[in-house]
Amino acid sequence: MPATAPKPTIKILYGESDEPTLSAHAAEMGRAGHHVTTVLNRHAVQEALRRDAFDLVILGASLSKDDRHHLPYMVKKAYAGTKVLVMHAGTHHHEVDAVVDSNLSMNRILEKIAALLQPAPVR
Numbered sequence: 001m002p003a004t005a006p007k008p009t010i011k012i013l014y015g016e017s018d019e020p021t022l023s024a025h026a027a028e029m030g031r032a033g034h035h036v037t038t039v040l041n042r043h044a045v046q047e048a049l050r051r052d053a054f055d056l057v058i059l060g061a062s063l064s065k066d067d068r069h070h071l072p073y074m075v076k077k078a079y080a081g082t083k084v085l086v087m088h089a090g091t092h093h094h095e096v097d098a099v100v101d102s103n104l105s106m107n108r109i110l111e112k113i114a115a116l117l118q119p120a121p122v123r
Helices: 019-031 042-051 065-078 106-116
Strands: 011-016 035-040 056-059 083-087 098-100
Touching (some): 011 019, 042 056, 056 065, 056 106, 065 083, 083 106, 098 106
Parallel strands (some): 056 083, 083 098
16 A cells, blocks of 8 residues: 655745634644644744744734734735735735635635645646
8 A cells, every 4th residue: 555645835924913812723733733833923923034034924904904904915025925814704915825814714714725726837
């Protein structure tokens, strides 16, 4: 029987302003096999980006609307190839790769993360 290839670990930076929400969601992402760095508030997101690169930055719904608007620009400026997922209902601007309603089940959010990080189809 052929061995299955190990699932690649995705390096995620996840920021919220609410610690209980941050902890709960990060734990679920970790159980899904992702390496998650958690930070509380906008300034911690910025500091983490100065220290390291990530495959995905998730901006949680408890961050302010201004933070969810301005931080994607900072992410893309620091690391153009990093994907940005914003957790809230609504539309997004050009620096955001995907949005997801934070009221969805964690399984749906994990599916969105997986879909976002799939290689782009060759055309």
